Amino acid sequence: MSLSEFDLIREYFSRPGQPPRADVIRGIGDDGAVLRVPADRELVLSLDTLVAGVHFPLDTPPAAVGYKALAVGLSDLAAMGAEPAWATLALTLPGIDRQWLKEFSQALLQLAGAYRVQLVGGDTTRGSLAISLQVHGFIPRGAACYRSGAQCGDLVCVTGTLGDAGLALRAGNRADCQDSDDYHQLLARLQRPQARVQEALAIRHLVHAMIDISDGLLADLGHILSMSGVGACLHVDCVPLSDPFVGMRDILGEPHWLNVALSAGDDYELCFTVSPDQLQTVQRLLKLAGCRCTCVGEITRGPGLQCRHEDGRTFHPAGTGYDHFAPLASTDL
């Protein structure tokens, strides 16, 4: 049985069961979607691509791919302090695998429904498996949280725990790790990252600078520092670690596990800076949202990022994050 592009979208992505948003005048099905942004709001956009074999292993369950494609976008909206509203999807497929499409679309639409996000348009094409997804959200005028707002004297905080996704990726290559409860908890962090949307909405009026940790704390905090024209001192022994991370980190050994926690990325926690007199309020608001908040350093006049142990020793990290082009750039140019 053949399935045209139009049928594909209708069959897998229209989901008539969910009530449409009132701000969607026309969604999927025309040359473009027609949408209304509230008059007192600014629109926030973010577009991300996931390529099979680059951003996720080829054997990743389709539900995990669908979930993550949207979750990374929601995390970008969270980093800006924006409330999610709509998504568009460009799906490139090597062929039509109905079971794959069903599991991919169900996971994506289920996550969308949980955040009241409506899929309003997209494109399906033939080619190597890749997913580009754009998220759209709202923020009150002038309220966006930028990377560039960090101030000397601010405290550097992170939500949740770091390194879980990176450790899951490394443990996944070892046959002796894959039966443990710890591994499955870490794998859930890698495959189904939780975007800190509610947490960001709760604290956006209090933070000076914010970013989501997709490329690792060192790289992403580095973006805050360079765009704010400041430096930071990071207390590496304060970096929050989960119980499963602590349970499994010995497969890597020290200092390698610390490098994973600082540089591996893919955790989609928030890193933000806040003035010391607002720390308690921020921590209280995040606790109400069920989210751990840890102070891991402070902003300095800079420039540069210094990493220190509790006893004052300098820590020299092995890498500063993930750059999609670094391995190619060094060989091709």
Added chain:
Amino acid sequence: MSLSEFDLIREYFSRPGQPPRADVIRGIGDDGAVLRVPADRELVLSLDTLVAGVHFPLDTPPAAVGYKALAVGLSDLAAMGAEPAWATLALTLPGIDRQWLKEFSQALLQLAGAYRVQLVGGDTTRGSLAISLQVHGFIPRGAACYRSGAQCGDLVCVTGTLGDAGLALRAGNRADCQDSDDYHQLLARLQRPQARVQEALAIRHLVHAMIDISDGLLADLGHILSMSGVGACLHVDCVPLSDPFVGMRDILGEPHWLNVALSAGDDYELCFTVSPDQLQTVQRLLKLAGCRCTCVGEITRGPGLQCRHEDGRTFHPAGTGYDHFAPLASTDL
């Protein structure tokens, strides 16, 4: 010399020479772009993917790829009657080829500048060459042109000429054709399609239904018919052909050249329906915009699309347009 993802965006896509739009609060460089939609406008979005080897031949000049990636989006905005404003770009590259990136980005940004479109965000990733580009435009509230508005008795019109891009693609496979002026004019239509943006803005208040012809007149008019719940009679001898098309069509023979004009797609002209008493006004407005307008049929109570010659004979088209998945679907399922 290595080139990180961040440098890549800054070097090739930031273009500080062009004045930024006042409605772009924050463009490239943060977790998301922050934008303002005028209070009396609706937002129109369209996302399209071009895959190398599927949507364009692998030897297509990078400037043509960059130009076309944006032009197809502008054409979607035109079909909705929307005024272009912003674009986001997800660029997937097998490696960093500086010359390719330079030519690709220059052509894209030059076309963007011509329409006052600002590139406000995007993502660069490693993988098979593919470009997903989302365009964003504005339309006065309630003024969008949909596929679903055609009314019984409307005339069916098209802008410009049809079949040029399709004939260029077919002539490109023949060594005996490639030196002629006709071929180069057709090739320009294939590689640098002109989105009918100004034309659409001039007539959007007068048309009942509108679509851009990306998949061929038969397929795209078919979308108008099915979404409007009507039929149409198409006078195939009225379909407007360019001089270079007429000059080269004999390489295909009749009726094959007529099938190309009706079904090949990639011309990015507009097809719209209008009540007979508005035809003269629409034709006058399009003439002022320097654009040919041809009446090719009329909307009937339907259903279905009938194709007729001037002498009343029925024409049976060989295909109804391009479906990216059709060849796969028939073999894989």
